[in-house]
Amino acid sequence: MKIDINNYEYNEIIKDILNCREFKKIEAYPHHKINRLEHSKRVSYFSYKVCKSLNLDYVSAARAGLLHDFFLNKYNNKNTRKLLVEHPLIAVKNACKHFNISTKEKNIIESHMFPINIKILPKYKESLVVSLVDKVAWLYEKVTGYSKELNYTLGKTAIFIFLCLTN
Ligand SMILES: [Fe+2]
Numbered sequence: 001m002k003i004d005i006n007n008y009e010y011n012e013i014i015k016d017i018l019n020c021r022e023f024k025k026i027e028a029y030p031h032h033k034i035n036r037l038e039h040s041k042r043v044s045y046f047s048y049k050v051c052k053s054l055n056l057d058y059v060s061a062a063r064a065g066l067l068h069d070f071f072l073n074k075y076n077n078k079n080t081r082k083l084l085v086e087h088p089l090i091a092v093k094n095a096c097k098h099f100n101i102s103t104k105e106k107n108i109i110e111s112h113m114f115p116i117n118i119k120i121l122p123k124y125k126e127s128l129v130v131s132l133v134d135k136v137a138w139l140y141e142k143v144t145g146y147s148k149e150l151n152y153t154l155g156k157t158a159i160f161i162f163l164c165l166t167n
């Protein structure tokens with residue numbers, strides 16, 4: 001799931017969001033073993049690609065995809081379940097505060113946890129695309145994150161065994 005950083009059209013669509021100082025703060029928050037900005041860019045870019053290939057509104061998908069996790073809260077043991085349900089509403093609030101957000105973009109952001117949260121349903125095809133891409137990105141990031149950790153642990157173990165054998 002590699003992003004084409006030279007995609008001119010895509011970069012034009014999202015550049016004002018990426019230049020917003022408040023939005024860029026999400027980079028400091030861990031998310032699925034990477035940071036929240038990296039995850040949001042992945043969801044945005046692949047939602048853009050999918051919607052473009054399906055002749056859907058790829059501009060809304062790219063923008064709302066980027067903003068779907070625009071919240072500055074850290075997950076911990078106590079708040080995980082609550083934040084899982086509530087963060088789309090925090091993200092919509094933050095998005096509306098800093099950008100001009102359409103009704104469709106609002107729905108894309110606030111319904112992206114469907115079907116974990118069924119209180120707000122996806123009303124547009126673009127909402128379904130972003131919600132699905134978010135889940136695929138989550139899975140991808142978890143798996144690659146764990147494999148990085150595993151490689152690191154295996155590497156450390158190999159060095160340890162080598163040092164024990166050569167001493
Ligand atoms: Fe989310």
Ligand SMILES: [Fe+2]
Binds near residue numbers: 039043069
């Ligand atoms: Fe997400």
